Amino acid sequence: MSTRISIPKICQHCGNSFIARTTVTKYCGDNCAKRAYKKRKRDEKIKASIEETKQQVQGLQSPQTVQTPDILTKQFLSIQGAAKLLGASRWTIQRMIQRDQLKSAKLGRRTIIARSEIDNLFN
Numbered sequence: 001m002s003t004r005i006s007i008p009k010i011c012q013h014c015g016n017s018f019i020a021r022t023t024v025t026k027y028c029g030d031n032c033a034k035r036a037y038k039k040r041k042r043d044e045k046i047k048a049s050i051e052e053t054k055q056q057v058q059g060l061q062s063p064q065t066v067q068t069p070d071i072l073t074k075q076f077l078s079i080q081g082a083a084k085l086l087g088a089s090r091w092t093i094q095r096m097i098q099r100d101q102l103k104s105a106k107l108g109r110r111t112i113i114a115r116s117e118i119d120n121l122f123n
């Protein structure tokens with residue numbers, strides 16, 4: 001290893017120019033090297049913490065998207081779906097249909113309720 005080389009460089013930490021003795025030197029001295037190292041470690045920690053927060057946020061969001069299934073987006077609901085949406089029992093829904101409070105249609109043997117009919121209940 002040659003000890004004679006001297007390369008003008010710019011410290012990557014403080015931006016001062018200095019003369020490097022090896023081609024791989026990045027900092028003007030031990031202090032800058034240490035500080036840069038600490039800063040890098042801190043940045044890594046901050047990055048990790050941001051990632052962690054992101055994952056927590058995603059973790060909070062994903063159960064919601066799993067639990068808000070088709071019921072909220074479907075145009076037609078089964079009696080059970082309507083009951084779930086309204087927080088009522090399916091018997092309540094069936095009674096409302098029988099009393100013409102809620103319009104329904106037959107789809108084969110199944111009774112379906114238009115989502116808009118449920119929205120109409122609140123108009």
Ligand SMILES: [Zn+2]
Pocket residue numbers: 011012013014015016027028029032
């Ligand atoms: Zn420096």
